[in-house]
Every structure is written in structure tokens, then in C-alpha cells.
Amino acid sequence: MYKEAEVELLDKVRRGLTEQCDELPEVTLRKLDVMRSNALNTSVPKQRFLGQALSGIPFAPLSAALSAGVLGVALLMTQGSDIEKTISDEDVLMSNEDMEFLENLELYEWLDAEYG
Amino acid sequence: MERGYSREQKEHDLKPQIEMDHFLRSVERRAFVTARMATKDGEEALDIVQDAMLKLVQKYGDRPESEWGALFNSILHSKIHDWYRRSTVRNRWRVFFGLNSDGRTDSPDERVPQTQFPEPDHQMSSDLLGEHLNDLIAQLPLRQQQALILRAWEGYNIAQTAKIMKCSEGSVKTHYSRAIHSLREKLGDYDV
Numbered sequence: 001m002y003k004e005a006e007v008e009l010l011d012k013v014r015r016g017l018t019e020q021c022d023e024l025p026e027v028t029l030r031k032l033d034v035m036r037s038n039a040l041n042t043s044v045p046k047q048r049f050l051g052q053a054l055s056g057i058p059f060a061p062l063s064a065a066l067s068a069g070v071l072g073v074a075l076l077m078t079q080g081s082d083i084e085k086t087i088s089d090e091d092v093l094m095s096n097e098d099m100e101f102l103e104n105l106e107l108y109e110w111l112d113a114e115y116g
Numbered sequence: 117m118e119r120g121y122s123r124e125q126k127e128h129d130l131k132p133q134i135e136m137d138h139f140l141r142s143v144e145r146r147a148f149v150t151a152r153m154a155t156k157d158g159e160e161a162l163d164i165v166q167d168a169m170l171k172l173v174q175k176y177g178d179r180p181e182s183e184w185g186a187l188f189n190s191i192l193h194s195k196i197h198d199w200y201r202r203s204t205v206r207n208r209w210r211v212f213f214g215l216n217s218d219g220r221t222d223s224p225d226e227r228v229p230q231t232q233f234p235e236p237d238h239q240m241s242s243d244l245l246g247e248h249l250n251d252l253i254a255q256l257p258l259r260q261q262q263a264l265i266l267r268a269w270e271g272y273n274i275a276q277t278a279k280i281m282k283c284s285e286g287s288v289k290t291h292y293s294r295a296i297h298s299l300r301e302k303l304g305d306y307d308v
Contacts, residue, residue: 039173111179
């Protein structure tokens with residue numbers, strides 16, 4: 001009985017909120033449109049720039065530069081295990097990492113477990 | 117031979133942007149209504165939604181699309197929470213100086229929160245009931261409002277809601293149950 005009443009109440013809540021979305025004034029919808037396109041235009045995903053940038057670069061020097069980069073990363077990774085051991089909470093706090101990123105770490109772990 | 121930026125390549129590179137556009141279109145109205153309900157101010161709500169959109173695109177645009185919903189809601193509710201904290205501090209100063217949001221002084225009676233609601237009308241139309249319900253949701257404490265919206269409207273489960281609200285699952289259960297209880301109590305005399 002109580003469960004049914006709760007289901008009915010939640011249905012009303014959902015309908016009420018959805019109606020608010022459907023009845024937003026035209027001026028608000030236009031503002032949302034502008035905001036969306038601003039967000040997309042000011043922050044174009046990285047892949048696009050990468051694709052454009054690579055199309056004009058000769059292959060041989062690029063390949064050499066990439067090889068050198070991969071070698072450097074490989075060398076760093078061999079020492080990585082030692083480096084990791086020395087990282088403390090203090091290092092994390094002293095790093096320039098965005099605090100919000102650190103706060104959200106748990107969310108990322110969950111997203112990774114859920115969708116990764 | 118021309119090393120042009122082919123149409124296929126262009127479409128391929130623009131795909132993430134198009135997908136992000138579709139995603140933002142699908143959530144922007146709900147985000148605005150959620151923020152407006154929390155702030156009770158359309159312009160503040162637009163600012164919050166804009167910040168959330170920018171941050172999602174700038175920081176998490178390269179994350180898999182399946183994660184965008186949870187990430188966007190996490191950013192949105194975090195922005196709402198920040199706004200709420202800032203406005204609480206601001207209001208404390210205003211009360212201290214006896215000023216309201218327009219800089220005018222209020223009489224003490226005007227500062228008392230509304231605790232009495234209109235007499236229920238059993239024949240209330242569905243539209244009026246919907247409006248009244250929306251008002252009641254807007255009057256809920258922020259965390260109860262967030263738990264209710266995320267669980268009942270956005271459809272997140274308790275664990276997901278806890279991650280988005282950055283609190284424990286137990287807190288979500290408490291906030292949600294208090295929200296339902298409060299709504300039921302205030303709507304008790306209406307034909308829900």
C-alpha cells in the first residue's frame with residue numbers, strides 16, 4: 001500500500017519535472033543553444049587537432065621523433081616502480097594536479113570499473 | 117598529389133564533437149530545471165549549466181560517451197553545491213547587516229521562512245498539483261532535492277547517486293527517504 005503510494009508520488013514528481021522541461025520559454029532555449037555551441041567551439045576535442053596537424057607533417061622525421069619518444073618513455077617506465085614507491089600523500093597534495101581531479105578520483109575509479 | 121584534409125577524415129574527426137553536441141542537447145533542459153530548482157534563479161541556473169557544459173567538454177570530452185552522463189551530473193551537482201555554499205556565506209553577511217539580496221533592509225518578519233502552506237483543495241486540478249509538487253521539491257533542503265532528482269528523475273541507483281553527490285550510500289538513502297517523507301507529509305491531504 002505504502003509502496004504503491006510512493007510509486008505514484010514518484011511518477012508525479014517525474015511528470016512534474018519533465019513538464020517543466022517541456023515548458024521552458026523560447027528565450028531560455030535559445031540561451032541554452034548558444035551556451036552549448038560556445039562550449040563545443042571553445043573546446044574542440046583533441047583528436048581533431050591531431051588529425052589536422054599530422055596531415056601536413058612528412059613521415060620520416062615524425063617516425064624518428066616518435067621512436068625517440070617511445071624509447072624515452074620505455075626508459076622511464078623501467079624506473080617507474082621505484083619512483084612509485086616514493087610517492088606519498090604529501091607529494092600528491094604538493095603536485096599541481098587540479099584539486100577537483102583529486103576529489104573526483106573515486107568517481108573515475110567507479111566509472112572505470114563500471115564501463116572500463 | 118594533394119595532401120588535403122579529406123571529407124571522410126573531416127567527418128571522422130568531427131564525430132566526437134557531433135556526439136558531444138547530441139549528448140548536451142539531451143541533458144541541457146533537465147540540467148537547467150535542476151539548477152533552477154536549487155538556486156530559484158534562472159540566470160544563476162544558466163551560469164551553472166554553462167560551467168558544467170564547458171568543463172565536461174574541456175576536461176572529459178575524450179572519455180567514452182557512456183561515462184558522460186555520470187560525469188556531467190557529477191559536475192553539475194558539484195557546481196550547484198558550490199553555488200549553495202557561496203550563497204549561504206553571502207546570505208549570512210546580509211543577515212548580519214540586515215540587508216536582503218537587493219541591498220534593502222527587511223523587517224524581521226520577512227526573514228522567517230514560510231512554514232504555512234495554503235489549505236489543500238481536494239478537487240485540485242492535475243496542473244495545480246504538479247505546480248504545487250514542483251514548489252515543494254524546490255523547498256526541500258539541497259541534498260534531499262539532489263538525491264530525489266538523481267534517483268527518481270535521472271534514474272541513478274543508490275551507488276551511482278552516492279558517487280555523483282560525493283557522499284556515502286547511507287547518506288543518499290537518508291536524504292532520499294527524508295525527501296519522500298517530506299513530500300508525502302506536505303501532500304498528505306491532496307489526492308496524489
